[in-house]
Amino acid sequence: MSSRSATARLSDDRPRVSVERDGHVLLIGLDREEKRNAADLRMLRELALAFGRLESDPELWVGLVFAHGDHFTAGLDLGDVAAAVTPEGLDITPEGGINPWQVDGVQLTKPLVMAVRGTCLTLGVELALVSDIVVSGRSSRFGQIEVRRGILPFGGATIRFPARCGWGNAMRWMITGETFDAREALRIGLVQEVVFNDQVYNRAYDIAHRIAAQAPLAVQATLANAKLAVREGDRAAEARLQSELVRLMRTEDSRLGMQSFQQRGDATFTGR
Incomplete structure (x- = not known):
């Protein structure tokens, strides 16, 4: 999760998602550090392809989703993504990919572990909700803030947040648009462990490989x-x-x- 050079960070040709096989684990890293990993259309499509690779490769048994830099994601890059919304909605899934939020009827059959540091907004919370185990840093902050932008959470939070965390807990954060800290995320069950910030990736990595050691x-x-x-x-x-x-x-x-x-x-x- 090291920083890139200034030239590399500013290059628009660089992939938005890093993908690396580590034994039976696929390491999937959000990689737009200079924008706090705000997701443009390209990032969403690359993430969909990474999920598709995890699902289709029989030698990949677990996915680990993390982010390069100090922040998981500042949410959607609305300036880029909004322009791609058609009268039918937003299509972010290329051929061979799986919608990262799995809201189109196609589900991953393999477990996902997620490592969160820093800011984790909108699509980041929805990625946590679609993950099976989430490890957070102590200083992380979460927010399902779409109502502040005049839209609704469209990546599954309206479905999974109440199911995972309870109706009142989900509504407390979804319809106020307020942010909350790692301790609250742990209390409501959005995350399963909170560790020191510099231990987040290693702890999630250990859990992913522990799962990969099972049948x-x-x-x-x-x-x-x-x-x-x-x-x-x-x-x-x-x-x-x-x-x-x-x-x-x-x-x-x-x-x-x-x-x-x-x-x-x-x-x-x-x-x-």
């Missing part, structure tokens, strides 16, 4: 069943439990897991 098919099945319960209710999730257990018991990873249990060691899973 990926089992992780994905656990994630899918939990999401099904949220989306369609307990009964729908209950109906899938036994068939999923049977399916997983037939995998090579299950055999390796049982073998490691008997030998009192750790398995190296294959994803098969």
Whole structure:
């Protein structure tokens, strides 16, 4: 997460999102540091492509979303993005990509960990809501401030914020447009851990690799069943439990897991 040279930072040709494979983890970094990672259309499309890569590559088991520089994101670059809104809305998903907010019916099946430092506004909060585990720095500030700009949160906050944090907590921040600190984000469940600012990335990195050390098919099945319960209710999730257990018991990873249990060691899973 080092700073770029002044020349590189000012280059409009530089990618807005860095993407790096680290074992079974895909490191996805917002990379428009000179604008506090405000998201223009190019950044949103590159982020969609990064999510698409995570989903489509069978050797990538976990995504880690972070930001270069001191701030996660100052939100949307409305001057750039507003011009791309058509009568049908905003299309930010190129072929092969997945909408980063997953509000068009296409969902990631792999877990996301997110590391937040500094400012985290609008689309940043919605990325936190679509992530499974969020680590925040102590000085981070969050804000779902669209109502201050005359629009509504259109990246899923109206759906996920109440579901994750409770109706009153979500409305307290969405319809006032006020910002809140990391302690409040932890209290309402938007983030799962708050650490010193210089430890955020490393802590999120450790969590992502801890997940990647588990059986990926089992992780994905656990994630899918939990999401099904949220989306369609307990009964729908209950109906899938036994068939999923049977399916997983037939995998090579299950055999390796049982073998490691008997030998009192750790398995190296294959994803098969």
